[in-house]
Amino acid sequence: MSDSFFKDIPEFLETRVNESLDARSKSLSQFKELGPPDHVHTTKVNTRNPSKEVGTYHFVSGIDASSSASLAAYLNTLSYSLDKSQQWFSKSQSWSISHSVYCCYNAFSRMDVRVEAKVPGGVETYVIDENGQKHKMDARMWLETYMSSVLRSLLYSDELYSRFTGHRKFNPIPNPDIEIRFFEAFEELFPVGYILGSSPEIRVPTNVNNHLVRGFFAYVRQNCRFSAALNSLEKLHINSPEVSVLLAELYLLMDHEVHAVRVLHEALQKQRMSADLLVLQAKYLVSKERFDLALTSAKRAVHASPSEFIPWICLAEVYLHLEDFDSALLALNSCPMYTYYERDVYPIPPPTKAHLPLPVNFPKEELEGENGGGRAGSMEAVDPYLARLPSPSLRGTFAKVYELLTLICSKIGWDDLLRVRSSVFVMEEEYRSLNENGKVDPETREDETSNIQQNGNESTLDKPEAIMSGSAQNLNVHSKRLCERWLDNLFMVLYEDLRVFTIWRAEYTHFRSQGLVYRKSPMEWEILGEVAFRLHHRVEAVEAFCACLDNMFSFKAWKTMLIICAEDNNIELVLTAIAKLTLSNYRWYQEYSPFLLEHIKIRIMQDGALKMKSILASTRLDPYILNLIHKLYFEWAIAFQIPGHEL
Known part of the structure; x- marks a missing residue:
């Protein structure tokens, strides 16, 4: 036996x-x-x-x-x-x-x-x-x-x-019949939703800012279940006026802007100091490019809830649109930062044996690089400096501020960013001068950030603490603010990313000029692609990710390529990326991905399911993948009557 x-x-x-x-x-x-x-x-x-x-x-x-x-x-x-x-x-x-x-x-x-x-x-x-x-x-x-x-x-x-x-x-709500229980449970549990906690950007969970509401909107967006969601929120709104902000948000998702504006207006008449309503109003005005009006709403949101992160980051975003970079940096510096908690896990003793079977008839060759490299390339040596870059480890509020910092840098450049920094914050030399004159209490100044050990070629970038522009010297130092230590750290994190990107492009250009091939391991290409994408250099990111995918399968590379190709409306590459990611998920027992369902939904609504099926049929993808996509996505679209599923 x-x-x-x-x-x-x-x-x-x-x-x-x-x-x-x-x-x-x-x-x-x-x-x-x-x-x-x-x-x-x-x-x-x-x-x-x-x-x-x-x-x-x-x-x-x-x-x-x-x-x-x-x-x-x-x-x-x-x-x-x-x-x-x-x-x-x-x-x-x-x-x-x-x-x-x-x-x-x-x-x-x-x-x-x-x-x-x-x-x-x-x-x-x-x-x-x-x-x-x-x-x-x-x-x-x-x-x-x-x-x-x-x-x-x-x-x-x-x-x-x-x-x-x-x-x-697995998909927790695979068809409309099962969703009835979900909406009923949401309505009954709404008053205690704050117990669950909230996203990392929320300090104090409320009835309208918590994981229950986040999950509710995630499902509604994913499956376009607007009518059922509207019914639930309208019932809750009868006894909970704060639900107005959720109703307005839902109307905006439905493209019912007139209804959304009416709800916002009526709600703000009764709740003039609701930060949630004011932030939503500011974001709506930004979408209409009325940045001047958005600024008023964002400022009021900050006054209404100064200890919350979201109003401050909203204010910084508005200043960024107005190209008021001094004020944007000051708003970022004022953001209250929260400790990020990792997902709930528990330690389990190492197993004696692991059994991780492949699905039946699984085409594993599809998860290899274009040159058949598979994952073997990932074992090649990786530059320790690249492997230790601090930016990938940022989470929660720190990741969000860093994203805005990179946006500012992409708009004005590193040198101008440092000049703006020196014009609004007290620099090290200025601080020392004030301290020597007894005008600053040493205990009020955060410790200066020490640099990440450098390795490899030196770049031409100036380090953050090295810039002292002439114009800054003439300003009244007393009108400046002290830069928070965590923001100082993020400037250094940005410097490290920029340094890697600058060296990479300089070396690449040099090799090209000499007619030489520029070589990196697949994992190094993946890291370089992530650096370029974080710094908003999309062309260079695609270049690096393609070099990575030539020699190994990379889930990160395909996922980011999907985001970029979706922005470029390149439907062929979008579908190829979805196919590769779906197959990888399925190999590791994942039949449900909200991220992929969201992208499939957008493509179905824009191009129609029939066109998508035709494009997929014309590819060289294994029939196994085509059947999998039909089972997980097109049957789902039919079940939920996603607009375009019949076209």
């Missing part, structure tokens, strides 16, 4: 049975927001020796968590995936599932819901709190658990590198 393991499901073998479950239980008190993905544990016994058992586990998202029956149904499907044709644990032994557990975190009640299925036996359902105590389930708990599960799928499915390997991802 042969051993068995799941033929099409990822699986990890525990050193000790239940050790992954124990690790999850011990970490419940550490989860801060929506919680980790669902955890599925199976206990397998030897059919000849029932006393011998092993434990395995995997992760999953998008399973219907509205009842014990739906979770037990998933556990039941595992037995059909046992593959008795291959060997795993040892020869001449077969295994069967004796016990399985499905764990789903309830982010509202901060408890872990668990459904246990025993063979023989029945199904037991309970919840575990952070102290390890068991409690009974009720209807309210199931509603919260269902919504927690859906929100994790809607908001976290596109994370580039999941902290959990072997993570299956």
Whole structure:
């Protein structure tokens, strides 16, 4: 008799049975927001020796968590995936599932819901709190658990590198019939949505700024479910006036600008100091290029909520459109910055063995570079200086400010950016002069930022602290402000990116002039492409990503190429990128990607599904990919009646 393991499901073998479950239980008190993905544990016994058992586990998202029956149904499907044709644990032994557990975190009640299925036996359902105590389930708990599960799928499915390997991802709302439960749950849980927390840019979650509302709008945008969403918000608006901002935002998504403006106007008559309403008004005015009016709204939003990040970053964006770069930098310097919390994870002891099977008939050659390099190129040496660039590690509010800083730099250049910086902030020499005269308290000045060790060729860029323009010397130093230490750090981060880009282009030009080939490893091309894209040099970014993709498959490169090609309205390359990313996701058990669905939806609405199918049919893509795209996207478009699905 042969051993068995799941033929099409990822699986990890525990050193000790239940050790992954124990690790999850011990970490419940550490989860801060929506919680980790669902955890599925199976206990397998030897059919000849029932006393011998092993434990395995995997992760999953998008399973219907509205009842014990739906979770037990998933556990039941595992037995059909046992593959008795291959060997795993040892020869001449077969295994069967004796016990399985499905764990789903309830982010509202901060408890872990668990459904246990025993063979023989029945199904037991309970919840575990952070102290390890068991409690009974009720209807309210199931509603919260269902919504927690859906929100994790809607908001976290596109994370580039999941902290959990072997993570299956499914569409949590695959058809309109199932969405009814989603909207009903949203309406019922709306008053307590703030419990879930919010995006990293929000300091204090509110009824209209939290993960529940974020997930609601993510779903509505993705599936164009405007009528149902409008019905839900109008019902909530009766008892919650603050919902006005959500109604106005929805009307703007629907291109019903007259309704949106009317709602904004009426709401601001009653809530004159609502930062949410004022920010939305400012963004709408920016979209109409009325930057002068947007400035008034943005300033009022800052006055209404000075301790929140979003009003300040909105003000900085308006100043950027007005090309008032001095004020833009001052607004950025005033932004309240928040600590970024990583996604909820928990440490699990290393597995004895990992089983990560390929899907049946999977065309793995499609995930290789144009020259057949596969992922092998990624193992080539990478310049340590490139590998240690600090900008990719920026998160939350720091990433958003850095994005605006790069936009300013792309508009006026590095030298002018430093001149603007020296005109509004006290520079190091000026600070020393004031300090020597006893006019500045040393404790009020943040420590100066030290440089990232330099490696390789020197560029012609001046370091941020080195610029002292003549005009700045003549200004009244007392009218300047002290630059926050974190903003000083971001200037240095920008300097490092610019330095890499400048050296790369100088070397490339030199090699071209000498008739030589400029060589980099695929991973180095990927990094250079990311640097160019961050600095808004799209042509150079495409050049680097193409060089990378010639020799290896890169999810990052294809994803960024998709964004660039979508902006250029290059439908052929957009569809090629979608096909490559879809296949890569499917290889790693991901059938649901909000990012890809959003791009597919836009193309269907602009070009029609028939034209897209014709273009795909004319490519050299494997039929396996074409069938996959039809199953995951075109059938979805038909189910949700996405405009253009019939054209």
